[in-house]
Amino acid sequence: MIEAQRLTKRYPDATAVDGVSFTIRPGIVTGFLGPNGAGKSTTMRMIMGLDRPTAGTVTVNGTSYARFRAPLGEVGALLDAKAVHRGRSAENHLLSLAATHGIARRRVHDVIEATGLSTVARKRVGTFSLGMGQRLGIAAALLGDPQTLILDEPVNGLDPEGVLWVRTLLRGLAAEGRTVFLSSHLMSEMALTADHLVILGRGRVIVDAPTREVVGRAQKAAVQVTTPMGAELERVLLRHPGVSVVVIDRGILEVTGIDAPRIAAAASVEGIVLHGLAPVHVSLEEAYMQLTADAVEYRSSSDLTDRVDSTDPARPDPSGPVSHDRTTGGSR
Template identity: 70%
Template sequence: MIEANGLTKRYGSRNVVDGMSFTVQPGKITGFLGPNGAGKSTTMRMVVGLDRPTGGTVTVNGRRYAQHRAPLAEVGVLLDAKAVHGGRSAREHLVALATTHGIGRRRVDEVVELTGLTSVARVRAGKFSLGMGQRLGIAAALLGDPQTLILDEPVNGLDPEGVLWVRTLLRGLAAEGRTVFLSSHLMSEMALTADHLIVVGRGQVIADAPVDEIVSRVRTSTVRVRTPDAARLAALLSREAGVELASTGADLLDVTGSTAPAIATLAAGAGIVLYELAPVQASLEDAYMQLTEHAVEYRATPPDAPTATSTSTSGAHR
């Protein structure tokens, strides 16, 4: 279990993490989401003692990370898969970690096999692809057979088979009663993997709830219509004030700004047959975008926005 109470980290005059309180429960996968700059990485670093909090506390299994006599046996951590000496082989890297905790070579061999590294165990880590580096990082996190796992972007660089393997692995570990704390920017994968979500923005917790509950909060006003006469129905709907249409297939329309009863009435009056008429279900991505729309620090310039060279520079860049 991971418990944070009023966790704060200040750099200069800015609170990167601003009074966060949350609990990551055992027996489930908890996703950690937020825009770039939201404080996710800093929070994870404070959990494992790499950064010292300015205020508040955070414990793992009832103790601060530094108080555990054998941290690898308590907490498995993957924060940066590149944090490996490039001149060492995968097995040498794992043996070096194991030696610090009195972990036997048999366990090293077990995690090598578990993570699919057997054929490259004696290859220097510096020659690994991004995906193989991730597998080595996961192997290191699993080395001490810990009760708690903290993983930052663990599927980054993995192929579809590798992504499925990680998902299955984490679900199995959670089913054993272990605590799994997982950060990722891949909403589709998080929707398939996580049971619970902690969403942060500008250093504060925005949402802390089961995945289904967070998705159910999304406001949606889009109705999907399937009809063999999509063009004629679209023409009729386009005359309605505030209605927006999107063609998603030869006989499919997504209608925003109207309701299913109103569309059904309009279609019946025109003799248009409807095969399907249903609200579009919100996705985790929809929910995430709504939750964080006012918490994004770094926004890209829209493609059609004027650039600095196409506008007056009078008084600029002073």
């Protein structure tokens, strides 16, 4: 279990984490989300004792990370897959970590096999692809057979087979009663992997709830209607006050302001054939975008073609220099 109480990290020019409190429980996968600059990486670094909090506390199983005598057996972490000696082989990297904790050589071979590194175990890490580097980072996190795992973007660079492997691995570890805490920008994957979500915005917790509840909060009160008589149905429904109709595709309408039974009744009265009525489901990505709309620190500008029009004399000459927004900031 990971517990943060009023966790705060201030820098001279900014507050990266501002009074964050949460509990990451064992037995489930908890996803950690937020826009770039929201404070996710800083929070993970404070959990791991790499950054000292300005205020507040964070513990793993009731103890601060710095107090663990054999931390690899308590917490496995992947915060930066590139933080490896590039001249070492994958096997020697893991053996050096194992030696610091008296971990048996057999365990090193086990995690190499489990993470799919057997064929490259004796190759230098500097020759690895991004995906193989991620697998090595996960192998290091698993080395001490810890009860708690903290993974920052573990599927970054992995192919579809690798992504599925990570998903299956993490859900399996959670099913064993372990604490699994991971961040990712891949919303579709997080929706399949995480049971619970903690979402940060501008250094503060804006959501701490089960994944289904997060999606449910953003659910549209809309009905998707399939009919070969779309134009006729649209005219009928728009007679009702407060109803709006959007044509999604030929024969498919998205209707708001009226529920499915009333749509069916109105269509029946007018002799309109319906092939289907279904609620419109919101994805985790859509829910996330709604929840963090006011918390995005690094926002891209609109398309340059929208901002620079050669037919408008009040606008700059498109052949001249164009200044770009700064959009490259990362999470602190």
